Amino acid sequence: MDSTDDGAHGALTEGDAPSAAFADDGKNTIGSQLASRLREAIISGELEAGSKINLDKARKTFNVSLSPLREGLARLISDGLVEFQDNRGYRVAAISLANLEEVTTLREELEVFALRESIRIGDVEWEGNIMRALHRLNRTERDAARPETLEHWEALHREFHLTLISGCGKPLLLHFCNLLLNMNDRYRRAFLVRTSGDRNVGQEHSEIAQGAVARDVEYACEKLRQHIHRTGTNLRNHLATKGVA
Amino acid sequence: MDSTDDGAHGALTEGDAPSAAFADDGKNTIGSQLASRLREAIISGELEAGSKINLDKARKTFNVSLSPLREGLARLISDGLVEFQDNRGYRVAAISLANLEEVTTLREELEVFALRESIRIGDVEWEGNIMRALHRLNRTERDAARPETLEHWEALHREFHLTLISGCGKPLLLHFCNLLLNMNDRYRRAFLVRTSGDRNVGQEHSEIAQGAVARDVEYACEKLRQHIHRTGTNLRNHLATKGVA
């Protein structure tokens, strides 16, 4: 149901799994399941940024042994959601204004580049995937009162952005974008961004998508860049409000 | 001696350690040591690309238990040097023409961007570090007959490139560049690239460095891009020669 995970995880170089649904999902081992649960817990803010992860407590909380716990945490390190130091254990990756700004800047660079490449070499299936992702996103309302709708919208939003760039044929680049999106989503969900009054995010998405399938490189890329930039600015204000350095 | 490692590893967000040498190096736990050894073994080609890593055999080879072995391998996943699949274990990341091309393309994008930023905000210390790294590199000869000189040169070369972009103030970006450099070095060392006749690599480095400290953004960035591109082309030819798809 949640399309948040990488599927068969670990390789930096693997392509995305095909959308067909014949799979056993890859959530096989305890380590994998833990990685998923922890990832969601961190991105959703359930686990406080910067806080220490006590292995013993975590072990009891999740009812698992140390080995899979470490295994799961190791994966989140690759995701940039957990930090580790020899003999001092793990902690939830910190958030900061500086980090948010870097994430935003790099998204502008990398996602836009990936979109450019996707427009250049993406095929018709890619176009179709975009239109589908856009439609599903636009048909889904965000109701701030009900958290589950928010999460659903977040998943679709993430899916839309990943689909946009999925045609670029560059697995590594997609991996980097995936990491950045993870980090970005943390900020959004942590500070529950209601879109600021002067934005129509739905329309922004539509414009990007239409530019993409129309193969209008400059238009689509510029719209995407603005979209990312605005989101960054928005988040920065929220962050500043809550007094994060 | 080898400046290959991240030092305190794991966090995607940490800055590079200062060059001062008051540290206990971070190579504390068995897991860390293993990660270093394995990283070197993979980059140097000692472990064949794409080959399976049998945990039992590796355990015996390195005389360690499973836990630290997995720990070490997990780190190399973050580095993109090892791939993993649930219940099917680890294997050395494959190499391919497509991957090499992507690595080269992304280096052009990311390193050049990082250099641009470094020139914009790097301080005098950054400039000094470049000149030092350049000097050390230029003073070191590559003698194809003696592998140890090659490795030494590789380390200095890597150091030079990292120093160039170290002033950009963007830890995540540096992390990405670090990964790409790792992967790139694999290709170079696997296919033992002697610089092709029409290149003077030493001069290329000098030009980039001089452009950087002179704050000539366009000149330095263009030289760096060409440098990366030529290396990519060079490697591609070697790869094709050896019949890698």
Next chain:
DNA sequence: GCTTGACAAATAATCGATTATTTCGATACT
């Protein structure tokens, strides 16, 4: 001859216990 299924060997994942390291508090010292 080819597929299917059952079994055995190989391999990966997990567990519980043990060992090493760090952290914290109390005490002694300047």
Next chain:
DNA sequence: AGTATCGAAATAATCGATTATTTGTCAAGC
């Protein structure tokens, strides 16, 4: 008062053994 030093408690790392999964092989059935 502040700092250094020595444990004990807390925490992380590692080990050896056990369990689960996958892979390979061989025989039965079609």
